[in-house]
Amino acid sequence: MIAYMYIMRKKNNINKKGLNIMDLNDKQKNFIDLCYKEFGNDLTEITRQQLVQVEKKYKVAFPQWLVADKDLKISKGVYSMPGSVAKNVETKKEDIESQAAYIVSSLTDNVVPNKDKDFVSFGNYGDVKNVITSKKFYPIFITGLSGNGKTLAVTQACAVAKREMIRVNITIETDEDDLLGGYRLKDGQTVWQNGPVIEAMERGAVLLLDEIDLASNKIMCLQPILEGSGIYVKKINKFVKPKLGFNVVATANTKGQGSDDGKFIGTNVLNEAFLERFPITFEQQYPAAKTEQKIVATKLKSAGKSDDKFATNLVTWADVIRKTFKDGGVDEIISTRRLVHIAEAYAIFKNKMKAIEVCTNRFDDSTKTSFVDLYTKVDSGASAESILADKKAAEEAEILSEEKQDSDDSEDGEDTFEV
Numbered sequence: 001m002i003a004y005m006y007i008m009r010k011k012n013n014i015n016k017k018g019l020n021i022m023d024l025n026d027k028q029k030n031f032i033d034l035c036y037k038e039f040g041n042d043l044t045e046i047t048r049q050q051l052v053q054v055e056k057k058y059k060v061a062f063p064q065w066l067v068a069d070k071d072l073k074i075s076k077g078v079y080s081m082p083g084s085v086a087k088n089v090e091t092k093k094e095d096i097e098s099q100a101a102y103i104v105s106s107l108t109d110n111v112v113p114n115k116d117k118d119f120v121s122f123g124n125y126g127d128v129k130n131v132i133t134s135k136k137f138y139p140i141f142i143t144g145l146s147g148n149g150k151t152l153a154v155t156q157a158c159a160v161a162k163r164e165m166i167r168v169n170i171t172i173e174t175d176e177d178d179l180l181g182g183y184r185l186k187d188g189q190t191v192w193q194n195g196p197v198i199e200a201m202e203r204g205a206v207l208l209l210d211e212i213d214l215a216s217n218k219i220m221c222l223q224p225i226l227e228g229s230g231i232y233v234k235k236i237n238k239f240v241k242p243k244l245g246f247n248v249v250a251t252a253n254t255k256g257q258g259s260d261d262g263k264f265i266g267t268n269v270l271n272e273a274f275l276e277r278f279p280i281t282f283e284q285q286y287p288a289a290k291t292e293q294k295i296v297a298t299k300l301k302s303a304g305k306s307d308d309k310f311a312t313n314l315v316t317w318a319d320v321i322r323k324t325f326k327d328g329g330v331d332e333i334i335s336t337r338r339l340v341h342i343a344e345a346y347a348i349f350k351n352k353m354k355a356i357e358v359c360t361n362r363f364d365d366s367t368k369t370s371f372v373d374l375y376t377k378v379d380s381g382a383s384a385e386s387i388l389a390d391k392k393a394a395e396e397a398e399i400l401s402e403e404k405q406d407s408d409d410s411e412d413g414e415d416t417f418e419v
Ligand SMILES: Nc1ncnc2c1ncn2[C@@H]1O[C@H](COP(=O)(O)OP(=O)(O)OP(=O)(O)O)[C@@H](O)[C@H]1O
Pocket: 118, 119, 120, 121, 122, 144, 145, 146, 147, 148, 149, 150, 151, 152, 153, 251, 252, 253, 295, 336, 337, 338, 340
């Protein structure tokens, strides 16, 4: 039935010669499907010989109804395929305009993500995979700092569970038309194109709403979908029910409450009722040092520049920066993504310091210089603990010296006053 459903979804999708394909009975529809199966979906004309071929191969009755239809006859032994756009028929402009849109899918292939051979599982990956494998409808919200594997974990869970996944990258502009679908121009005709949400529902796929906290309130159209019920798509007057396996996973850098520190520009406060529809939230942290070392070492190896010591140093370096970031000592952070970028840059430029420099150039000068200096310390053998202890001692010394300066100043002030 695939070809049949694909080409003729709407009642008004009438064959150019006037035959309404919706009037065909099941046997006739089946015969047409077999013809498309045998000769391809682009078939517009069919010969008597081809009809006989289908009759014999699939042991079905010869379609007397088709050859007897004068409207379908093109020439001797050649017939127009019901539902197709017959090449030899001149289509009047009014005909095209009067044809109602029919529904098309942009996704004809299987959309199970590919397995990433460099993926290392950690954190919430196991839980995410369990939910996805269960095929239960159980929306998940994953929040965490940038570049710590949120999107990758969902993608890989789908790859391993062999589940189809449709990813939508949300922006402030994302609206109902982007999500549910809209009318598009296709081959000179206006057709309804399913949006990713409807497509995922109809396929029973996992819908990944990436960076959901960048959305405006236009995503509120997803409310009924997050309840697991179907949705009425008013533009095509159709009620779409989710197929078994449909689920929603959202990722975000915030918890949908905005970003107070301004770190995640563009993130918005999401509607409370919308967030309430996600039964669970996972907080994704950066991987533990051992796991991150494995991620970076694996990346170095697959990039052709195996170097476990460099991987360990990079992870120690990132660890110190993250701890300092947490204490407010620095405004930027080194993500797992950036460590992987450095590993890749090293494989290309064959120079560790250059790799670190080009990958930290995006930070302001003082941050970049402090990051590069810090790496040199790590590279010379200093441990994270000793660097942090030194840093703490230096800060305390600075506070003491400032306090001393203040008291000296006030003593000077008192003298002046007395004089
Ligand atoms: N578990 C992992 N195994 C291997 N590589 C990983 C892993 N986690 C993260 N990475 C690396 O970090 C990169 C960033 O991961 P991902 O895009 O999933 O981050 P994210 O948390 O979704 O970031 P953002 O919040 O910016 O969208 C990946 O492309 C990959 O190179």
